Amino acid sequence: MPSYTEEDLAKVLVTKEQIQSRVAQLGEELSAHYVGKDVTIVSVMSGALVFTADLIRVCNFATRLDNLRAESYGSKTSAANPPRITNPLKTGIQGRHVLVVDDILDSGNTLKAIIRHLEQASPLSLKTCVLLDKPARHEADFRADFKGFTIPDEFVVGYGLDFAERYRNLSCIGVLKENLQKAEAHA
């Protein structure tokens, strides 16, 4: 039986301390890039919630916070099955600097669809920041402007990332034990 805690991890890929120190560095990179600017931070729900909460507190520039949700039919996105934006922004972004924050760049199809969607609103600038990047899985020709960690091709949970909505509350990022990587183990 899973415990839905760190005990379910076979290994930790990124520790809580590594996340904290990298998030602080990203705050410095973003603060240098956006010095004196007013930036709308668009957090992609729900995976980027935890990352965004930490990141905005190390951003030393004016921010607004908004969020959106992207959902695919079925469990996987693909170039032929791009996600739909199901929760539009509450704030206007025309003529504004926009930074999209997401948990992970996997195939890249989600962020690519989000960028296409937001571009239609004519922002002044549009950049992306992801906590994790899995280059082995990229399908879309898409690169993030800012990123936290490059990880190998493994399914990870924790720090906002889920398996069937579980494990988002872990403060590290890791790989589930093999017997827990299947939905039946969680039934």
Ligand code: IMP
């Ligand atoms: P993409 O469209 O394939 O880039 O998918 C991105 C979305 O899939 C992310 O925002 C995550 O919600 C989810 N995802 C991709 N890889 C992982 C993973 O290793 N763990 C948890 N969620 C993942």
Ligand code: MG
């Ligand atoms: Mg997500």
